[in-house]
Amino acid sequence: MARPLINVPAKVKRGEPFEIKTLISHIMETGFRFTTTGQRIPRDIITYFSCSYNGEEVFSADLYPAVSANPFLTFYTTATDSGTLEFKWIGDNGFSESATVPVTVE
Amino acid sequence: MKKVRMPLEKTTRREILIGALAGGLVATVGLEPARSTPETMRAAIRKVVGSAQVRKGRVDLDVPPLVENGNTVSLAITVDSPMTKTDYVKAIHVFNEKNPQPNVISAHLGPRAGKAKFATRFRLADTQMVTAIAEMSDGSFWSASADLIVTMAACVETL
Numbered sequence: 001m002a003r004p005l006i007n008v009p010a011k012v013k014r015g016e017p018f019e020i021k022t023l024i025s026h027i028m029e030t031g032f033r034f035t036t037t038g039q040r041i042p043r044d045i046i047t048y049f050s051c052s053y054n055g056e057e058v059f060s061a062d063l064y065p066a067v068s069a070n071p072f073l074t075f076y077t078t079a080t081d082s083g084t085l086e087f088k089w090i091g092d093n094g095f096s097e098s099a100t101v102p103v104t105v106e
Numbered sequence: 107m108k109k110v111r112m113p114l115e116k117t118t119r120r121e122i123l124i125g126a127l128a129g130g131l132v133a134t135v136g137l138e139p140a141r142s143t144p145e146t147m148r149a150a151i152r153k154v155v156g157s158a159q160v161r162k163g164r165v166d167l168d169v170p171p172l173v174e175n176g177n178t179v180s181l182a183i184t185v186d187s188p189m190t191k192t193d194y195v196k197a198i199h200v201f202n203e204k205n206p207q208p209n210v211i212s213a214h215l216g217p218r219a220g221k222a223k224f225a226t227r228f229r230l231a232d233t234q235m236v237t238a239i240a241e242m243s244d245g246s247f248w249s250a251s252a253d254l255i256v257t258m259a260a261c262v263e264t265l
Binding site for chain 1: 177178179182189202205206207209210211212213214215216218219220221223224225226227228229230
C-alpha cells in the first residue's frame with residue numbers, strides 16, 4: 001500500500017557518518033481542506049517516524065500537517081557495525097509501516 | 107584615599123552600565139526571533155524552549171527564497187555541532203508563521219547521528235518567515251530564520 005523507498009549506501013566505512021534517504025507514499029491530508037460541498041476533509045497524516053540501527057534509535061521525528069505529501073526525510077548516522085536499519089512510520093487512522101535495510105560496514 | 111577610590115568607582119559604574127546594556131540586548135534580541143511574529147508561532151516556540159534563551163546562530167536553514175509551489179518546499183537544516191557523546195544536537199524544531207498550525211517538524215537526533223543535518227519537504231500557505239531551533243545537549247537553544255516568498259500557496263485548493 002504505502003511502499004517506502006529507502007536509499008542507503010551499499011557499503012559504509014566504520015566510524016564515518018552516512019546519509020539515509022527515505023520516502024513513503026502518503027496523502028498527508030492536513031485536515032484544513034474542504035470539499036466543494038463545504039465539508040471538512042478529516043486529517044490523515046503520518047505523525048511519527050523513527051530509525052533504529054541495530055535496535056538503537058538514531059533518528060526520529062514528529063511530523064505535523066505542514067509536512068508535504070509523500071514525506072521525504074534525509075538524515076545521517078554513524079556506521080558502527082554491520083547490521084540492520086529499522087524504519088517505522090506511524091500515523092492517523094492506525095497507519096503503521098515499517099521496513100528494514102541491511103548495512104554492511106567495512 | 108580619594109585618588110585611589112575615584113578610579114575604582116568609575117570602573118564599577120562603567121561595569122554596571124555595560125552590564126545593563128548587555129542585559130537589554132539579550133532581552134530584546136535573544137528571547138524572541140528578530141522580528142515580531144504571530145502569536146501562535148511564538149507560543150509554539152515557548153512550548154518547546156520553556157524559559158530558556160534562544161540565541162541566533164549555529165543553525166543553517168537552507169530554503170529557497172522564492173517558492174513557486176507551496177505544497178512542496180525543500181528544507182535542509184545543518185547545525186554546527188561536533189556530534190560527540192558529550193556535545194551533540196538533541197533536537198531540531200521547525201516553525202512557521204502563517205500556516206494553520208505553527209509546527210512543521212520536530213526531529214530528534216543524538217550522538218549516534220554523526221552529522222547534525224536533515225532534510226525534508228514541507229508546505230507553506232503564504233509568504234512568511236520560517237524559524238528553525240536547535241536544542242543542544244547542554245540545554246542551550248540556537249535558531250535561524252528565513253523569509254520565503256510563496257507564489258502558489260498550499261492548503262487553499264478545494265476538491
